[in-house]
Amino acid sequence: MAYSVPHLKDFSPAALDRAVGELLSALDQESGQVGDAAQRKAFRDRWLARKDGILTQINELWLKAAPREAKRDVGQRVNKLKAEVEAKVEAALAAPVREAAAALDISLPGLRRSIGAEHPIVRTMNEILAVFRNLGYSVAEGPVIEADYYNFEALNFPPEHPARDTQDTLFIANQASKPPRERLLLRTHTSPVQIRTMEKMRPPLRIVIPGKVHRRDAPDASHSPMFHQVEGLAVDTNITFGDLKGTLDHAMKALFGSDVKTSFRPSFFPFTEPSAEMFVSCFICGGSGKRGADICRPCKQTGWIEILGCGIVDPNVFEFVKHNGYDPEKISGFAFGMGVDRMAMLRYGVDDLQLFFQGDVRFLEQFG
Numbered sequence: 380m381a382y383s384v385p386h387l388k389d390f391s392p393a394a395l396d397r398a399v400g401e402l403l404s405a406l407d408q409e410s411g412q413v414g415d416a417a418q419r420k421a422f423r424d425r426w427l428a429r430k431d432g433i434l435t436q437i438n439e440l441w442l443k444a445a446p447r448e449a450k451r452d453v454g455q456r457v458n459k460l461k462a463e464v465e466a467k468v469e470a471a472l473a474a475p476v477r478e479a480a481a482a483l484d485i486s487l488p489g490l491r492r493s494i495g496a497e498h499p500i501v502r503t504m505n506e507i508l509a510v511f512r513n514l515g516y517s518v519a520e521g522p523v524i525e526a527d528y529y530n531f532e533a534l535n536f537p538p539e540h541p542a543r544d545t546q547d548t549l550f551i552a553n554q555a556s557k558p559p560r561e562r563l564l565l566r567t568h569t570s571p572v573q574i575r576t577m578e579k580m581r582p583p584l585r586i587v588i589p590g591k592v593h594r595r596d597a598p599d600a601s602h603s604p605m606f607h608q609v610e611g612l613a614v615d616t617n618i619t620f621g622d623l624k625g626t627l628d629h630a631m632k633a634l635f636g637s638d639v640k641t642s643f644r645p646s647f648f649p650f651t652e653p654s655a656e657m658f659v660s661c662f663i664c665g666g667s668g669k670r671g672a673d674i675c676r677p678c679k680q681t682g683w684i685e686i687l688g689c690g691i692v693d694p695n696v697f698e699f700v701k702h703n704g705y706d707p708e709k710i711s712g713f714a715f716g717m718g719v720d721r722m723a724m725l726r727y728g729v730d731d732l733q734l735f736f737q738g739d740v741r742f743l744e745q746f747g
């Protein structure tokens with residue numbers, strides 16, 4: 380309840396003491412609550428306004444109302460009280476703005492906002508890209524939802540070719556009304572971006588292509604229906620398998636340390652000929668297949684870890700982009716595609732692929 384000046388009936392010194400005490404404590408309390416400029420003006424008017432301010436009311440309700448025998452005493456007290464009220468009001472108005480003081484309490488602990496970090500897969504991907512950037516490669520990207528033509532046909536997987544079966548493709552529904560090459564699917568590798576880039580840029584070409592890919596695999600400790608690849612493509616005159624081996628051997632030493640060895644074993648991809656799988660000597664066990672008395676799990680005791688697929692670009696692939704300067708009689712190239720997720724598992728000693736995709740902060744913050 381806001382203070383209001385009482386009508387005095389009892390003018391004894393004790394009653395006056397009480398009335399004065401109540402008034403001053405109301406004033407003290409209100410002085411502590413003045414904030415912005417509007418509140419200050421209202422506060423000042425309430426106490427000091429000539430017309431109907433509290434001091435004016437005291438004159439009316441206490442001094443003028445006092446019986447003659449008490450007038451002298453009441454007059455003295457009211458004068459003293461007026462001086463006191465004026466001084467207190469002025470002091471409260473001179474105090475620094477309380478609102479600002481309350482908003483900035485420098486003794487409170489600060490608000491800590493945790494800083495995010497690169498996801499370990501993104502970090503691994505960026506490290507791979509950096510190695511190739513240093514060799515003069517540029518970065519290219521393409522869509523995750525891809526047309527059959529780019530994912531398969533222009534990469535020399537003819538319609539109905541059995542090599543398509545190896546790709547465990549996730550198809551987009553309701554595409555049957557489209558011509559087969561326009562039907563959409565989730566790309567199963569980053570290789571379609573080879574074609575997309577060659578359509579846009581004439582040779583010579585050196586590109587790396589990071590991205591997400593999808594295959595119909597049930598998630599477990601080493602499989603995921605979504606994973607990541609970094610693709611590479613170099614096209615020029617006189618590119619040989621020696622260039623491929625030298626480039627990838629350098630890249631693996633840059634990524635895993637200068638001690639690692641590389642090994643190329645024959646393989647098959649429709650878009651490269653010859654094709655190979657490249658292995659690196661296991662950098663966990665140093666190639667021995669053993670860890671102390673135990674077997675080395677990451678390389679399954681073989682001493683070698685499969686890292687990527689690669690090969691010399693099949694001339695049939697260049698036929699699809701011949702119009703843009705890719706004449707298989709004049710140019711040649713090599714290509715490779717590596718799985719980023721497994722490289723990240725090996726680099727960080729993570730034994731369950733799913734940990735990368737569950738978004739658990741307790742896992743992810745270990746990479747900050």
Ligand code: PHE
Pocket residue numbers: 567568569570610648651688689690714715716717
């Ligand atoms: N695209 C192939 C895969 O995902 C890898 C690869 C890329 C092989 C380039 C050769 C050349 O399995």
